[in-house]
Amino acid sequence: MSKVKQQTRIDLLVESIAVEKQLLIEICDDLAACRDNGDKKGAKAVSKDLQAQIKKYNGLVGNYNKLTGEKAPTVSYNLPEEILAGSNNYGIESIGQPVSAAVNAYNANISILDERELKKYLNRSDRALQNVKTRLATTTKQKDEAKGYAKVLLIINCLTYQRYIIERLAENLHVCNKLADKKRVKALKKNLAGEIQGYNKLVDEYEVLTRSRLTRASESIPEDIIAGKPFAAIPAISYTANDGTSRNSDADVAAVAAAAAAAVEGAKAKKKLSKKQKKAIKKTALEEKVAEQANKDLTVITKGYDFKISLLESQKDMSYYRFGKNVFDMKALKKAANKRIKEAQKAHKIALKYEEKDNERYYAVITNDPVTMKAKKRADRVKIASIRNEMMTLLNKRDELNSKLLSIYNGSEVTLDGVSINQKWRQTKSDAAEKYVNQNQKLAKKISRLPASSGEKQRLYGILNSNVEASSTLALSKYRLKTKEYKSSQEKRALKKDIKFTKKLMARNSKDIKWIIAKIQKRT
Amino acid sequence: MAKKKSASLEQTEAIKTRAGMAEKLEKERLELKKEMEKLMKKYAKATGNRKLGKRQHKVGKAPNDFQA
Numbered sequence: 001m002s003k004v005k006q007q008t009r010i011d012l013l014v015e016s017i018a019v020e021k022q023l024l025i026e027i028c029d030d031l032a033a034c035r036d037n038g039d040k041k042g043a044k045a046v047s048k049d050l051q052a053q054i055k056k057y058n059g060l061v062g063n064y065n066k067l068t069g070e071k072a073p074t075v076s077y078n079l080p081e082e083i084l085a086g087s088n089n090y091g092i093e094s095i096g097q098p099v100s101a102a103v104n105a106y107n108a109n110i111s112i113l114d115e116r117e118l119k120k121y122l123n124r125s126d127r128a129l130q131n132v133k134t135r136l137a138t139t140t141k142q143k144d145e146a147k148g149y150a151k152v153l154l155i156i157n158c159l160t161y162q163r164y165i166i167e168r169l170a171e172n173l174h175v176c177n178k179l180a181d182k183k184r185v186k187a188l189k190k191n192l193a194g195e196i197q198g199y200n201k202l203v204d205e206y207e208v209l210t211r212s213r214l215t216r217a218s219e220s221i222p223e224d225i226i227a228g229k230p231f232a233a234i235p236a237i238s239y240t241a242n243d244g245t246s247r248n249s250d251a252d253v254a255a256v257a258a259a260a261a262a263a264v265e266g267a268k269a270k271k272k273l274s275k276k277q278k279k280a281i282k283k284t285a286l287e288e289k290v291a292e293q294a295n296k297d298l299t300v301i302t303k304g305y306d307f308k309i310s311l312l313e314s315q316k317d318m319s320y321y322r323f324g325k326n327v328f329d330m331k332a333l334k335k336a337a338n339k340r341i342k343e344a345q346k347a348h349k350i351a352l353k354y355e356e357k358d359n360e361r362y363y364a365v366i367t368n369d370p371v372t373m374k375a376k377k378r379a380d381r382v383k384i385a386s387i388r389n390e391m392m393t394l395l396n397k398r399d400e401l402n403s404k405l406l407s408i409y410n411g412s413e414v415t416l417d418g419v420s421i422n423q424k425w426r427q428t429k430s431d432a433a434e435k436y437v438n439q440n441q442k443l444a445k446k447i448s449r450l451p452a453s454s455g456e457k458q459r460l461y462g463i464l465n466s467n468v469e470a471s472s473t474l475a476l477s478k479y480r481l482k483t484k485e486y487k488s489s490q491e492k493r494a495l496k497k498d499i500k501f502t503k504k505l506m507a508r509n510s511k512d513i514k515w516i517i518a519k520i521q522k523r524t
Numbered sequence: 525m526a527k528k529k530s531a532s533l534e535q536t537e538a539i540k541t542r543a544g545m546a547e548k549l550e551k552e553r554l555e556l557k558k559e560m561e562k563l564m565k566k567y568a569k570a571t572g573n574r575k576l577g578k579r580q581h582k583v584g585k586a587p588n589d590f591q592a
Contacts, residue, residue: 301588304546347587354580354588361576362560365567373571380570387567391560398556401549408546490545494537501537 012121013064017095019164020057023135024075026157027053028090031083047080054079057092064095118175129168136161147288155206159214162199166217169195173225189222196221290366293399294359300402301355303409305348312341314426321433321468323444324461365391425476432475433468440464443513452520460516467509474502558583 027050034043058074065072072095076082079090136158143154169192176184199217206214218224319333370384447460477498561583568577583589 304550307546351588354586358557358579358586358588361564361579364576365564383570384567387563387570391563391567394556394560394563398553398560401553401556405546405549405553408549491541494541497537 010064010067013060013067014095016124017057017060017064019132020053020060021092021094023131024050024053024057024092025090026135028079028083028092031080032088035084035086043084047084050080050083051077061095118179122172122175125168125172129165132161132164132168136165152206152209155202155209159199159202159206162195162202163217166192166195166199166221170221170225173222177226185226189226192222193219286367290363293395293402294363296399296402296406297359298352298355300405300409301351302348303406305344305351307409309341309344309348310426312337312344314429316341317426317430318433318469318472321430321437321472322461323437323440323464323468324447324458362391362395366395424479428476428479429472432472436468436471440467446517450517450520451524456516456520460513463509463513463516467506470502470506470509474499474506477502554584554589557589 027046031043031046031050034040034046054075054077061072061074064070073093075090075092083090139154139157139161143151143158146154169188173185173188173192176188196217196219200219203214203216316334316337319330319337322330365388368388370381370388373381373384444461444464447457447464450457450460452460477495481492481495481499561579564579565577568574580586581589
């Protein structure tokens, strides 16, 4: 291989390594975030992605070392474990001097590759692009769900990925143009135009949120490349570009947030917004608020049903822990509970459907601006505006009620997840019931051997079963009191009352059992 | 033997309190819905969009209305 070609390969490798390194850092950040948030499931999935990315990165570094004879460090496969153990030090070092794509999008080095090598390069580039596209799709989804400054930060990330895609596609278009591959040139031209539009949309979104303007990507880039003109570089905007040795610190994130806030303030002070911009900002804020309220409303219904269903599920659980049970008894109990659960699930679905329909109508009143509405008379418009205001007040009141309801269904604190609480409840109850059943096996055997009528035995089993229920309720009340799940003193009092009552009930039941057994034994 | 109270989960004081509080709020929510439906009728009349004023069920009878 000629020295020139070798150098070209090294340069391309250095660039690929730089890109993969950036992705690696992003995934490390994700893993650290999962760790900080205690999201074990998320951490497991991200660890898997990280392993794959390390493999890819190390492969490239290996090739680089082979070509250059250097001993550039690879990344340890233990990195996921280290991050999960609390490390924020990724230890990913920079390799070579990557050519900044923003300076010259289509790499000048490509010009010395022959046709076969160019085709090989194109294939590799396509594969690398797929990675970034997946990453962009994930970030876009997160961005759409985020709010406030978190959204601004995610837009910046999206812009970085989108810019990278544009630059790679521009490079590929340049290559295909050189190869005179008309079919691919046509496809790439269309593709590139689409990506440029995507980038500019993100720029607009950023502008609406922060009121500061970024440079748009030129729409003539595809034509320019085909005509052999130089690439109009898109300026980089990124907070994620760190040296790879440590996590993107909260300070970095805060700095970007502060910059965005300053931009908002600066824009407020300096720039007068056009009417169209003002409208767009107002509309976005309103739509966001409407979506938030509507979601909360639907969540109330879901949580309400979840609360009901969890009680039924608990009933079903308890059917396993019974004394003197016969198969028919258990089956009937389970069947009845299952039927009620299914009914509740069905009712939940229907309720959600109807609530969505209602919300559509209510929020249409809010989102339709009477100013732009077609109305026969001016008086009509005034009336519509007044109805709209009243509706806004009512919907805000409902939103407040929904927050309170959510706190009840979730267990007093809005931030707690009702579903996981319900699962913990069920587990606590089942464990306590199982413990009681195991502890009283001997007593149950004794009852079964008593020379008593089946009615008497059933009565004894009934009392024992009452104790099973009471022991599980006692355990649950204690658990709830201990976990300080409730802030309301009313509920705390109720829990204490439950504990007192169940203890009393259990003591009385035990006494009754002993008395009945003694009576039967005396009789015989 | 004295008649015993059941200790099942639904009948505990805590659950009853919780359910009671939720019931009270759900009733308030239903009242708000009634007011909103009245407004919707006025709105439909003012805008001429009759569809917006129509609801398949009366308030309190629909599956999504809280029924204690």
